[in-house]
Amino acid sequence: MTSNETSEQASDETRKPADAAERTGVWFVGARGSVATTAVVGALGVSHGLAPTTGLVTEHPELLPDGLPDLSSLVFGGHDVSSQSLLKKAEALAAGGVVPAAVVSAVSAEVETVDAEVRPGHVSGEESTAEAVERLASDIASFRDRHGLARVVVVDVASTQPPVDDPEQMVGLEDPLPVGAVYALAAFRAGAPFVSFTPSPCLRLPVVVEAAERSGLPYAGCDGKTGETLMKSALAPMFVMRALELRSWTSVNLLGGGDGETLADPEAARSKTLAKREGLDAIAGRPVPGPMHIDQVEDLGEWKTAWDHVRFDGFLGTRMTLQFTWQGCDSALAAPLVLDLVRLVSAAHAAGRSGPLPELAFFFKDPIGATEHRLSEQWRDLVAWREGLIA
Amino acid sequence: MTSNETSEQASDETRKPADAAERTGVWFVGARGSVATTAVVGALGVSHGLAPTTGLVTEHPELLPDGLPDLSSLVFGGHDVSSQSLLKKAEALAAGGVVPAAVVSAVSAEVETVDAEVRPGHVSGEESTAEAVERLASDIASFRDRHGLARVVVVDVASTQPPVDDPEQMVGLEDPLPVGAVYALAAFRAGAPFVSFTPSPCLRLPVVVEAAERSGLPYAGCDGKTGETLMKSALAPMFVMRALELRSWTSVNLLGGGDGETLADPEAARSKTLAKREGLDAIAGRPVPGPMHIDQVEDLGEWKTAWDHVRFDGFLGTRMTLQFTWQGCDSALAAPLVLDLVRLVSAAHAAGRSGPLPELAFFFKDPIGATEHRLSEQWRDLVAWREGLIA
Amino acid sequence: MTSNETSEQASDETRKPADAAERTGVWFVGARGSVATTAVVGALGVSHGLAPTTGLVTEHPELLPDGLPDLSSLVFGGHDVSSQSLLKKAEALAAGGVVPAAVVSAVSAEVETVDAEVRPGHVSGEESTAEAVERLASDIASFRDRHGLARVVVVDVASTQPPVDDPEQMVGLEDPLPVGAVYALAAFRAGAPFVSFTPSPCLRLPVVVEAAERSGLPYAGCDGKTGETLMKSALAPMFVMRALELRSWTSVNLLGGGDGETLADPEAARSKTLAKREGLDAIAGRPVPGPMHIDQVEDLGEWKTAWDHVRFDGFLGTRMTLQFTWQGCDSALAAPLVLDLVRLVSAAHAAGRSGPLPELAFFFKDPIGATEHRLSEQWRDLVAWREGLIA
Amino acid sequence: MTSNETSEQASDETRKPADAAERTGVWFVGARGSVATTAVVGALGVSHGLAPTTGLVTEHPELLPDGLPDLSSLVFGGHDVSSQSLLKKAEALAAGGVVPAAVVSAVSAEVETVDAEVRPGHVSGEESTAEAVERLASDIASFRDRHGLARVVVVDVASTQPPVDDPEQMVGLEDPLPVGAVYALAAFRAGAPFVSFTPSPCLRLPVVVEAAERSGLPYAGCDGKTGETLMKSALAPMFVMRALELRSWTSVNLLGGGDGETLADPEAARSKTLAKREGLDAIAGRPVPGPMHIDQVEDLGEWKTAWDHVRFDGFLGTRMTLQFTWQGCDSALAAPLVLDLVRLVSAAHAAGRSGPLPELAFFFKDPIGATEHRLSEQWRDLVAWREGLIA
Numbered sequence A, B, C, D: 001m002t003s004n005e006t007s008e009q010a011s012d013e014t015r016k017p018a019d020a021a022e023r024t025g026v027w028f029v030g031a032r033g034s035v036a037t038t039a040v041v042g043a044l045g046v047s048h049g050l051a052p053t054t055g056l057v058t059e060h061p062e063l064l065p066d067g068l069p070d071l072s073s074l075v076f077g078g079h080d081v082s083s084q085s086l087l088k089k090a091e092a093l094a095a096g097g098v099v100p101a102a103v104v105s106a107v108s109a110e111v112e113t114v115d116a117e118v119r120p121g122h123v124s125g126e127e128s129t130a131e132a133v134e135r136l137a138s139d140i141a142s143f144r145d146r147h148g149l150a151r152v153v154v155v156d157v158a159s160t161q162p163p164v165d166d167p168e169q170m171v172g173l174e175d176p177l178p179v180g181a182v183y184a185l186a187a188f189r190a191g192a193p194f195v196s197f198t199p200s201p202c203l204r205l206p207v208v209v210e211a212a213e214r215s216g217l218p219y220a221g222c223d224g225k226t227g228e229t230l231m232k233s234a235l236a237p238m239f240v241m242r243a244l245e246l247r248s249w250t251s252v253n254l255l256g257g258g259d260g261e262t263l264a265d266p267e268a269a270r271s272k273t274l275a276k277r278e279g280l281d282a283i284a285g286r287p288v289p290g291p292m293h294i295d296q297v298e299d300l301g302e303w304k305t306a307w308d309h310v311r312f313d314g315f316l317g318t319r320m321t322l323q324f325t326w327q328g329c330d331s332a333l334a335a336p337l338v339l340d341l342v343r344l345v346s347a348a349h350a351a352g353r354s355g356p357l358p359e360l361a362f363f364f365k366d367p368i369g370a371t372e373h374r375l376s377e378q379w380r381d382l383v384a385w386r387e388g389l390i391a
């Protein structure tokens, strides 16, 4: 690896027009986690015609899928701190009902190939931030070179990190940066666009924002919008449009293992609840009271159940109630969005876009650079932006 | 009343520019029913500052409320076949928790004044259709003249009627017209715009469509979108945008007295279920299977509980479920929409619009002239149309 | 087969004291259906230590399991009109998540052995009732002889049959008997106790009751209590004990394929809804109003979702509501009860009991000979009866 | 008041056989709270035939109501630290839909009479415990004498207190006793049986237990079982009887003002959650995991919504789920139980019973002296005990 491969100028080199033969790299931070594994198994399964494209937003004709990288053109690799193999994880997900066992066994050899592309992740305190950025960037660049990829999109799907107390203080590499920020800096250094799918503060730290600016690369985030927050972004606008007064909105999330375990740590959960609250209040135009809980319920496994209780007033103050129960599989909801983001950010990069991509707010609980939380409006913005990429 | 007061040309006479002093008539078909009574009590209550404007869509700044008739400028009257007084009904609604008892007693004198403006409704078979049209139109015109109203908007909130088997066969007054059609013909004859808030087939009968055309009057309908269908129009687009596959959508509606009693008649209920299904299938782009029930549960009174069970597939076919329970008060949901429609149709009339108003689809389960069922898109269409009324 | 093997006196012959070496036959009517297949797979799986005894009521120490036939001592056979093999059905159930795939493959050889014991069932009109009784009884007796079984318990888990209009008219073999009755007559003729797990009228027809009496055999039924009715029998007593007034109880059942398909036939569903209503009214001491629906929702597969909405009044008439959603797998709920019934009825037979067994009401929606529908009281009756079998 | 009126021997004096002319005193600690006020309004309303006896368990024929004090023979008084009048509270409860406004106005004069019997409550630190016991006991005894009451039952329905860290350390009046204990000591000193309807530790403190023993008076508690815990005690036995494995039980309680406000204090809430957990684990025979939340949601007013999510395994480990939503009015659930307890404890006292009354476990979340939490078994124990009072 030569130094300019990982320099911020490297990004220019990768700006060749997209063509059919072109292959796109996907570099997962947290490559052996549930979301990354489901995305890998799913991309392979769909490519081989073993599963329909359900859940893939970018297959909508309005998003002009023909101009986006094919799932079959994606090449996967990543960082992780876990040594449990991707295939083991895929088998565990199959046992938990997240992915079909038949698909996992059909693509198992390819999954092992991906696993061979996973490099050791960064652990705070085990190396200096500067060393880490250099090492991680080198891993990404070398992946790109080795496979002759048109570009690599880095997607952070690592475990949720606690929020940062004084984000605006984090201006240099010497500060105690959250791990997500280290990966973002490495991506930019390697000339790779970056997507934060976790509830991470990293894309708002001055040190990261400045590096992104210098790199001229596009980036997007953060915190994938999959379950209850998705529901809120579809439902809360209904109350507003109909002038029905939201009096309280209670949210209870029951999560099984994996991310649930991380979120059982109240500090980490705080990142998540902050991101979840914001959208509702923004749509309502004022804070809507009501408790919000994220609880780990071990035996739910990969499944999540959310119960929401919404009290609203109608005409003349008449008291009414809406309750819903959402029973979803988080990884199966998140994985196709991750692939959508790779395709769209890849197209943005090919089209020379740089900086935050607020038009991707449709995918996020806490969209960088955007204030729009209403799902339908986000969809319109997304469609318009996608059309604009071509013009 | 002179004949040209009720002639179809009369409408022109009423097309004077709106001004502050102007008063607008509201003529309810079914004036002593729950929806009409709640609308009357509510309009009076809000006008006197006894209740907030919750539920009134037309108070949204985007809908430019300043250019719409004030609630306090509305004058109410109507037809009904019931002889129970409006005040009795209002007191019953207060006892049932639909409207605050304090508001009812504060406005009771005015409610009695409205009751004095209720004229005998039309009962099939008791008079010929031609006679009925003439008599009913005369009631409307005389109401307008007596009160010096700028215009009268007729709103059908009478009991749900069964669907018509061969609507396209109904071309003349001699045919056995559904009662809603008779009222629509009377409205047009009296030069009054017409809104069908019931699940009625009347606005699609050739005899009515032609009369509307000849009259040059605007009209809108049909079947107010208040509960479960409202939810569907907010939620179904979420599944579509996210490419989640809707496998089944089950809907169960439990209704108390009033409209529930009418809908316990399977024939009448059929009108309602037809209107309710259509929107979902239109949004999904294909029929979504699943049973739909409307049941009367006496002891629910004025309250309605809807339970919906939605089965959808995510990525790789993972099976997920959404359930919701909606506990609403139908009359309190419908009444402000009725007032919104009066204000908007009144403005359309003042602006010289004629024919069906598809941009009011936001308010209806089965919108005349429109194919858009997605709530957010309907909202955008409504806002754009409202702006266009002024330009 | 000699005539006295199938004669009604044959039962005496089989009344030898239970001993450890003894093996018990289980003869399923509907042997290739979901419930029977799950029972077979489960009995084998538990016997081999591949699954815990979850769901097996007879493993409760209070029911003195040591004196009941071991699961591993059961020998299975049966009648069916379907030619799809038990193993195919077991694999389909594994794919649907009802039974673990690993258990099915571990016991597949034994499942094939059971399948070899399935004989052609009886189809109305294809043979006379007398011929059918003779043929079916002979199958049962020959199964007993061939395997040297201490006794055979016949359990009807065939598809739900429509109710019979004039049950009291069915006094002889020449009458158009429902198929369940034909099987019951055959069981008694073969000297085998009979359990009706379906919502069948057969155990109340004079012709069957008399044959049972002549045979001196014990019998039990009918309609296994698994889901919503189970819930009602646990919950309704709470309202009664607490003097809370039940105003309405609405029940909605969504069923997938299999039995759901049968119940999509309104005639067959009528049997089920009748059985479901009765218990609630008996517990409440008066009819509790409220709609009840059984709907087929194809994509639910082997799963059932029931939603119940209960309106009750508290002190001074305060209106309150309870809703519940039950998401269960019907075959997995039914199968262990079927095994429990085999064990208990077998013990009753060994102890010389005859006639209806009302103390087994715990297991049934529509218990023969019993008026008690409260679950806890049924449990006490069951425990006391079980103790009495030994004394 | 003479000293022996309040001495512990006084109780004997009040042990005259119950007769028709006899009147029973009810002394509420927290007399101006929601539960007490609802009980007073309800007792008066039912006595005057303005409301049915819904919710009154003691009206069940099995509980031999004829031998219990009539509601119309009850005389009310109590302690409170609030100066808001009972009538004001009653009107607020009527506005909140807890009690009918018509009943409140019909009994308003009698409510004011009760209010005149309310004496200042005890506030920790404002007087010594010994002084407080003396003063409060004197209030109770003087109430009994003034009205010539056969006996007075003291019922603690004051605000929830935090749990005590070392209950077994509290052996004398000099220890920092929780307020509930002070009231219990005062009751015993005044010769009055005591019922703790709050989640209070007081009936388990050595100092209280010894005073109770010396007094020879009966007592019962604690924490009225009204909503979710009631449901658990009806439902959990179903899972156990059916050998269905409880994997997790999640409970979420949303409460409005009043007690909700107190429970927003995490310390006070801890008393409540401890009491709520215990019953389930006792029924299941082992700890059942799952989060439990008690949240204040201001706008729910006097209403409570509880959502429970129960995961259980069936045969062969099949995963199933039960969810329920309970929408109840806590005061309307609690008030009749309070009256039931007064009637039953009064009868126990008349019959010469002393010490804890474990057979009243039916009424409590955390029954003193009892280990039985299953509702039906508690009911049987109650009925048997009631019969025994007479024999």
Ligand SMILES: NC(=O)c1ccc[n+]([C@@H]2O[C@H](COP(=O)([O-])OP(=O)(O)OC[C@H]3O[C@@H](n4cnc5c(N)ncnc54)[C@H](O)[C@@H]3O)[C@@H](O)[C@H]2O)c1
Pocket (backbone or CB within 6 Å): A029, A030, A031, A032, A033, A034, A035, A036, A079, A080, A081, A082, A121, A122, A123, A156, A157, A158, A159, A160, A161, A179, A197, A198, A199, A223, A224, A225, A226, A227, A258, A259, A262, A330, A331, A333, A334
């Ligand atoms: N699934 C969803 O619906 C959803 C929605 C929004 C956001 N997310 C976010 O996606 C992320 C991943 O979720 P998941 O369910 O896959 O979690 P997971 O726990 O299964 O996977 C996280 C992976 O990150 C790895 N990891 C941890 N620290 C790391 C580090 N310092 N460097 C590199 N790798 C590291 C872990 O070893 C693990 O393999 C979480 O942050 C979650 O909050 C998920």
Ligand SMILES: NC(=O)c1ccc[n+]([C@@H]2O[C@H](COP(=O)([O-])OP(=O)(O)OC[C@H]3O[C@@H](n4cnc5c(N)ncnc54)[C@H](O)[C@@H]3O)[C@@H](O)[C@H]2O)c1
Pocket (backbone or CB within 6 Å): B029, B030, B031, B032, B033, B034, B035, B036, B079, B080, B081, B082, B121, B122, B123, B156, B157, B158, B159, B160, B161, B179, B197, B198, B199, B223, B224, B225, B226, B227, B258, B259, B262, B329, B330, B331, B333, B334
């Ligand atoms: N409330 C809602 O949320 C909602 C939503 C959509 C549509 N709607 C429709 O609004 C209508 C009114 O509902 P409601 O709850 O007020 O019902 P309602 O039964 O309380 O009132 C209907 C009124 O119509 C009168 N009526 C019956 N036949 C008539 C006739 N031939 N001429 C004149 N009047 C006649 C009745 O006497 C009654 O006063 C129904 O058709 C209902 O389907 C209501």
Ligand SMILES: NC(=O)c1ccc[n+]([C@@H]2O[C@H](COP(=O)([O-])OP(=O)(O)OC[C@H]3O[C@@H](n4cnc5c(N)ncnc54)[C@H](O)[C@@H]3O)[C@@H](O)[C@H]2O)c1
Pocket (backbone or CB within 6 Å): C029, C030, C031, C032, C033, C034, C035, C036, C079, C080, C081, C082, C121, C122, C123, C156, C157, C158, C159, C160, C161, C179, C197, C198, C199, C223, C224, C225, C226, C227, C258, C259, C262, C330, C331, C333, C334
């Ligand atoms: N699963 C439950 O929770 C539950 C509860 C109560 C009662 N039941 C009853 O158990 C029965 C079986 O349910 P299932 O889910 O297994 O249904 P299923 O449709 O899977 O199986 C029924 C079997 O009966 C066979 N059959 C039909 N007619 C027959 C005949 N004349 N002779 C012999 N066999 C015949 C069918 O071929 C099929 O194999 C139904 O009657 C159902 O109502 C089930």
Ligand SMILES: NC(=O)c1ccc[n+]([C@@H]2O[C@H](COP(=O)([O-])OP(=O)(O)OC[C@H]3O[C@@H](n4cnc5c(N)ncnc54)[C@H](O)[C@@H]3O)[C@@H](O)[C@H]2O)c1
Pocket (backbone or CB within 6 Å): D029, D030, D031, D032, D033, D034, D035, D036, D079, D080, D081, D082, D121, D122, D123, D156, D157, D158, D159, D160, D161, D179, D197, D198, D199, D223, D224, D225, D226, D227, D258, D259, D262, D330, D331, D333, D334
């Ligand atoms: N409502 C139910 O379903 C239910 C069920 C179980 C237990 N409880 C318990 O009943 C109690 C009363 O509930 P509520 O809803 O009536 O509450 P509330 O807040 O309406 O009433 C409590 C009353 O106690 C008074 N109080 C506070 N401290 C006092 C003191 N030191 N001395 C005397 N009075 C004092 C308050 O002033 C108030 O009037 C609570 O402890 C609650 O936990 C209620």
Ligand code: NA
Pocket (backbone or CB within 6 Å): B225, B226, B227, B228, B304, B330, B333
């Ligand atoms: Na509605």
Ligand code: NA
Pocket (backbone or CB within 6 Å): C225, C226, C227, C228, C304, C330, C333
């Ligand atoms: Na069932």
